[in-house]
Amino acid sequence: MAAFLLTGAFAGWVLWPAPVSFAIDADRMYDELSPYREDAKVYLLEAASGVRNVLRKNEDVIERRDLIFKLALGALGTETVLWALSRKRSEARKRSVKRLLQRLSKRSPGRS
Secondary structure (H helix, E strand, O other): OOHHHHHHHHHHHOOOOOOOOOOHHHHHHHHHHHHHHOHHHHHHHHHHHHHHHHHHHHHHHHHHHHHHHOOOOOOHHEEEEEEEHHHHHHHHHHHHHHHHHHHHHHHOOOOO
């Protein structure tokens, strides 16, 4: 049951929307870079620095999602193995109960 709950929790985490930027807000960029318009070098360095910072934030979000996705896969694999083992045990238990009932019915033919 714990593996099932972990699988659900990790899957929910992976599927929850994350703040990832794939576009640049031109208005915000203009406002932030306007003080540097006179010096082209500084202007370009500030622009590149801003883009790099967004890239790093995106990488952090994606790396965390990747880790949680791997944990979700591990929990799903654990859940599957545990389910298969419990099913196998259940079938073995049914067979042993059936054999026990057959032996008991052979010992006491007058009873049913």
